[in-house]
Amino acid sequence: MSTLLMLEHVSVSLGGRPVVQEASLTLAAGEIVALLGPNGAGKTSLMRAAMGLIASTGAVQLSGADPRALSVRERALRAAYLPQRPQSIWPISVESLVALGRYAYGAAPDRLAPRDQAAVDAAIESCGLSALRKRSMDEVSGGEKARAHLARTLAQQAPLLVLDEPTAGLDPAQALAVADILRAHAQSGGAVLLSTHDVALAARIASSVLLMRTGQVIAQGPAGMALTPDALQQAYGRKARLERIGDAYAALFE
Amino acid sequence: MSATFRACVLLLALSAAALIGALWLGPAPLANPFAADAATQTIVWEIRLPRALAAWLVGAALGLSGAALQGLLRNPLADSGVLGLSGFAALGAVLAFAFGAASLAPLAAITFALVAAIAVTALGWRARGPASLVLIGVGLSSFASGLIALALNLAPNPGALADLINWTLGSVEGRSMQHVVLVGALLLGGGGLILAAARGLQALTLGEEAAAAIGANLPRTRALVVLGAAACTGGATAVAGVIGFVGIAAPHLVRALAGHDPARLLAPSAFAGGALLVIADISVRLLPTDAELKLGVAAALIGGPVFALIAARLASRGGDA
Numbered sequence: 001m002s003t004l005l006m007l008e009h010v011s012v013s014l015g016g017r018p019v020v021q022e023a024s025l026t027l028a029a030g031e032i033v034a035l036l037g038p039n040g041a042g043k044t045s046l047m048r049a050a051m052g053l054i055a056s057t058g059a060v061q062l063s064g065a066d067p068r069a070l071s072v073r074e075r076a077l078r079a080a081y082l083p084q085r086p087q088s089i090w091p092i093s094v095e096s097l098v099a100l101g102r103y104a105y106g107a108a109p110d111r112l113a114p115r116d117q118a119a120v121d122a123a124i125e126s127c128g129l130s131a132l133r134k135r136s137m138d139e140v141s142g143g144e145k146a147r148a149h150l151a152r153t154l155a156q157q158a159p160l161l162v163l164d165e166p167t168a169g170l171d172p173a174q175a176l177a178v179a180d181i182l183r184a185h186a187q188s189g190g191a192v193l194l195s196t197h198d199v200a201l202a203a204r205i206a207s208s209v210l211l212m213r214t215g216q217v218i219a220q221g222p223a224g225m226a227l228t229p230d231a232l233q234q235a236y237g238r239k240a241r242l243e244r245i246g247d248a249y250a251a252l253f254e
Numbered sequence: 255m256s257a258t259f260r261a262c263v264l265l266l267a268l269s270a271a272a273l274i275g276a277l278w279l280g281p282a283p284l285a286n287p288f289a290a291d292a293a294t295q296t297i298v299w300e301i302r303l304p305r306a307l308a309a310w311l312v313g314a315a316l317g318l319s320g321a322a323l324q325g326l327l328r329n330p331l332a333d334s335g336v337l338g339l340s341g342f343a344a345l346g347a348v349l350a351f352a353f354g355a356a357s358l359a360p361l362a363a364i365t366f367a368l369v370a371a372i373a374v375t376a377l378g379w380r381a382r383g384p385a386s387l388v389l390i391g392v393g394l395s396s397f398a399s400g401l402i403a404l405a406l407n408l409a410p411n412p413g414a415l416a417d418l419i420n421w422t423l424g425s426v427e428g429r430s431m432q433h434v435v436l437v438g439a440l441l442l443g444g445g446g447l448i449l450a451a452a453r454g455l456q457a458l459t460l461g462e463e464a465a466a467a468i469g470a471n472l473p474r475t476r477a478l479v480v481l482g483a484a485a486c487t488g489g490a491t492a493v494a495g496v497i498g499f500v501g502i503a504a505p506h507l508v509r510a511l512a513g514h515d516p517a518r519l520l521a522p523s524a525f526a527g528g529a530l531l532v533i534a535d536i537s538v539r540l541l542p543t544d545a546e547l548k549l550g551v552a553a554a555l556i557g558g559p560v561f562a563l564i565a566a567r568l569a570s571r572g573g574d575a
Contacts, residue, residue, distance in 0.1 A: 053463055076469030087461040089328040090514035103457055104469030110518060136514075152460075156468065 101155030317527020320501020325455035325516030333501025338394025364488030424550015440489025447482030499557020
């Protein structure tokens with residue numbers, strides 16, 4: 001299986017303060033890795049470093065190339081990124097927003113080639129937005145906005161998805177629908193790096209998790225092995241345990 | 255807004271501007287331009303038409319640079335006037351006029367507009383919310399006004415002061431085809447740069463980081479818009495003096511028809527800016543005042559309240575566009 005993302009001893013400092021220290025991970029096609037940890041743990045900074053959006057030390061490779069040395073277009077063809085608070089500054093239509101995912105292919109949202117249109121249509125459909133595609137972004141709910149931004153990253157058709165809290169603000173059913181979309185992406189030969197505060201969802205969909213606190217990796221590996229009560233307490237400062245219930249998990253915090 | 259519709263409005267506005275004024279000429283001079291008497295021909299072809307064309311091109315340049323700056327800075331209150339580009343362009347031109355180098359006025363206006371554009375883009379790139387950016391622009395505009403006052407104060411040729419002050423009020427009165435060519439050329443050059451940045455402006459709808467992540471070359475977008483807006487504003491100001499608010503009003507007016515996509519707003523905003531200024535110029539000619547009202551003064555009297563209304567609407571939405 002090809003390696004889509006490789007981070008080795010990656011450290012990030014913001015304003016002279018270390019926010020990620022010596023983090024390493026490898027993400028191959030077919031895998032989903034979830035970053036877990038409390039607010040301020042360094043998850044977002046690690047994802048931005050993986051995309052080459054902020055300065056970092058250590059080795060970073062997106063499909064075998066350092067994103068910091070790639071052109072913005074080459075990088076966009078290898079990885080799609082969903083920021084923690086995705087924006088639509090102007091109230092454009094849902095369809096136009098999703099079409100921005102085709103930017104790296106030279107497409108303008110209002111003049112899509114058949115291949116670009118097909119990618120946009122597929123992304124809109126997979127995120128359940130077909131009925132809303134002409135709706136303005138300021139006329140849809142928070143959950144619909146989140147799905148529109150996810151659809152934009154899917155339309156990019158990059159093998160790697162780097163998603164910062166893609167299920168934030170979604171109800172449980174919608175969060176599970178997003179989980180299904182991410183699984184489908186991995187099963188079709190892609191890979192996903194996501195961050196989330198939903199420990200149970202991460203355990204359910206991720207092939208491995210990376211638990212962080214104050215920039216340091218506390219535990220790493222398959223959820224059932226990495227998310228021990230000790231590791232969870234060390235990360236979140238509360239007694240906690242992960243319980244498996246059939247195919248699902250429950251994270252119980254005392 | 256189809257091309258045919260735009261062409262019709264353009265012809266209608268220019269025809270009206272050629273015929274309407276202190277002296278009503280009737281439609282005959284346009285129906286058969288060579289049959290009219292020499293005085294009428296002079297009024298139409300050498301006075302009113304260059305004036306109308308100058309007004310259209312100045313308005314188009316300001317409307318286009320306003321739409322581009324709004325897209326770049328993701329702020330519906332951005333335009334050359336509010337952000338200080340017009341003030342700095344005027345400063346450049348005033349310095350050239352005041353120190354006897356009138357032929358350098360366009361170059362000085364563009365250079366100074368470029369300095370302001372770079373400063374406001376650098377300072378305002380990460381401004382939080384529309385208000386912060388407007389405040390930066392207010393600061394730059396005030397600084398430019400202070401420097402214009404200083405230049406006037408120290409001008410070696412006090413006899414030219416009245417002309418200079420008149421010029422800073424903004425007008426297209428008495429402009430010739432030379433002015434039309436000048437602003438037209440700068441609109442063409444600056445517009446070309448801005449249109450080359452159109453896709454980057456679309457990408458910026460997602461915010462800076464996500465735009466870079468989808469493959470947008472933001473340094474290129476920024477450079478193209480800054481240079482383009484400086485050329486357009488410099489050209490407009492060198493020809494007509496300071497005319498504010500067209501750059502805010504034009505994109506705002508066309509959003510209802512053309513939508514909010516920053517790339518699709520560019521050409522309609524240029525068109526609307528041109529139409530607005532020609533109509534405003536016809537209006538100031540028809541007002542029964544002893545001295546003709548300056549176009550810049552009329553634009554400020556109408557544009558100021560419009561600006562306040564847009565700002566109030568934004569504030570009620572929590573600063574969002």
